[in-house]
Amino acid sequence: MLRTLSLFTATAVAMVSSAVAQQDAPTLSVGDPAPALTIGTWVNGDPITEFQDGQVYVVEFWATWCKPCVDAFPHLTKLQEQYDDKATVIGVNIWERAEGKARTDMVTDFVAKQGERMGYTVAIESGTSMAENWMTAAGRRGIPSAFIVDKAGKVAWMGHPMGMDAPLAQIVAGNYDMGSAAEAAAKKAANEAKAQAIMTEVNALWENDQKALALDKLDEVVELDAEEYGVYAVNKLEMLMVSPELQDIPAAHAYAARLRDSLAKDNAQVLNGAAWMLLTAEEGKNPELARTIATRANTLAEGKDASILDTLAKAHFDTGDKAGAIAMQTKAIEMAEDAGMREELKAALDIYKNQ
Numbered sequence: 001m002l003r004t005l006s007l008f009t010a011t012a013v014a015m016v017s018s019a020v021a022q023q024d025a026p027t028l029s030v031g032d033p034a035p036a037l038t039i040g041t042w043v044n045g046d047p048i049t050e051f052q053d054g055q056v057y058v059v060e061f062w063a064t065w066c067k068p069c070v071d072a073f074p075h076l077t078k079l080q081e082q083y084d085d086k087a088t089v090i091g092v093n094i095w096e097r098a099e100g101k102a103r104t105d106m107v108t109d110f111v112a113k114q115g116e117r118m119g120y121t122v123a124i125e126s127g128t129s130m131a132e133n134w135m136t137a138a139g140r141r142g143i144p145s146a147f148i149v150d151k152a153g154k155v156a157w158m159g160h161p162m163g164m165d166a167p168l169a170q171i172v173a174g175n176y177d178m179g180s181a182a183e184a185a186a187k188k189a190a191n192e193a194k195a196q197a198i199m200t201e202v203n204a205l206w207e208n209d210q211k212a213l214a215l216d217k218l219d220e221v222v223e224l225d226a227e228e229y230g231v232y233a234v235n236k237l238e239m240l241m242v243s244p245e246l247q248d249i250p251a252a253h254a255y256a257a258r259l260r261d262s263l264a265k266d267n268a269q270v271l272n273g274a275a276w277m278l279l280t281a282e283e284g285k286n287p288e289l290a291r292t293i294a295t296r297a298n299t300l301a302e303g304k305d306a307s308i309l310d311t312l313a314k315a316h317f318d319t320g321d322k323a324g325a326i327a328m329q330t331k332a333i334e335m336a337e338d339a340g341m342r343e344e345l346k347a348a349l350d351i352y353k354n355q
Contacts, residue, residue, distance in 0.1 A: 045121030
C-alpha cells in the first residue's frame with residue numbers, strides 16, 4: 001500500500017522540476033464541456049461512444065506501473081456499486097511504455113488479473129489522445145487523476161479519485177455549486193502558474209549544485225497548495241533522511257514536525273507519508289515523532305483511512321504501546337476496502353499480537 005512516493009533521487013528532482021516548469025497553461029477547466037472519449041480498446045464493460053444527457057460520469061486515468069492507481073481500484077469499484085446506474089465510472093489507461101498490440105495485450109492481461117478489484121468500465125485510450133485532451137489540457141501532472149462529468153456533459157470536478165466522494169454525491173444529487181467549483185479551479189490554475197515559476201528556480205538551483213537551497217525553495221510551492229503540491233514536501237523529507245549528499249537527520253526531524261504543525265497540517269496523506277518514513281527509514285527513525293504526526297493524520301481522516309490507521313498502529317507498537325497497536329490495526333482491517341490489503345494488515349496484526 002502507498003506510504004510515500006518513490007525515492008526522489010537527484011536526477012528525479014531535476015527531471016520533475018523541468019517538466020513542471022515547461023508545462024503550458026491549462027486549457028481545460030471546471031465548467032468547460034468535457035472532451036470526447038477517444039478509446040482504442042474497451043477492456044471491461046460496454047463501450048461508451050459519448051456522454052449522455054442526464055448521466056454522471058467519472059473519467060479516471062491510470063497506468064499499470066502506477067501503484068497509487070492500483071490502490072485506488074477498490075475505491076472506484078465501491079463508488080460504481082454505490083451509484084449503480086446513476087453514475088458511470090470509466091478507468092482510462094494512459095502513459096504506458098508499450099505501444100500498439102503489445103500495450104493492448106499487456107493492459108488486458110493486467111485488468112483480468114485484478115478481477116473484482118476493477119468492477120467498473122475500463123478502457124485503453126486511442127494513441128495518446130485522452131492523455132493529451134484531458135490530462136495535459138487540464139494541467140494534471142500525476143495519476144491517478146479523476147474528472148467528474150455532470151449531467152450536462154461539463155467537467156464539474158477534477159482531482160485525486162480518493163478525494164471525490166463528496167463532490168460526486170453532490171453532482172449526482174443535483175445540488176453541486178458549479179460556480180464555486182469554477183472559482184476554486186481558477187484559483188488553482190493561478191497557483192499552478194506561480195508553482196511553475198518557482199519550479200524553474202528550483203531546477204536552476206539544482207543544476208547549479210545548490211541542492212540544499214533547491215529543497216528549501218520547494219516549500220514555497222507546498223505553501224501555495226499543500227493538497228496539490230504536498231508531494232514535494234514528502235520528497236524533501238525523503239532527501240533529508242536518505243540522500244548521501246543531503247542527509248541531515250536533525251533537520252529531517254525538524255521538517256517533519258513543521259509539516260505536522262504548519263506546512264501540511266491539513267493534508268492527511270502527506271502526514272501519513274512523513275510518519276511512515278520516520279518509522280521505516282534505515283537511519284533516523286523517530287517513532288515518537290511519527291506517532292504525533294500519524295495521530296494528526298488519523299484525526300483529519302476521521303479514523304476511516306486504513307493506510308493511516310496502519311501507520312498509526314506501527315507508531316503505537318514502536319513506542320511500546322502494544323494494546324494501542326492492536327486496537328488501531330484491528331480498525332485498519334475493518335476500514336480496508338481491498339482483500340489484498342486486508343491480508344497485509346492482518347499479517348502486521350499477528351506480529352503485534354505475538355511479540
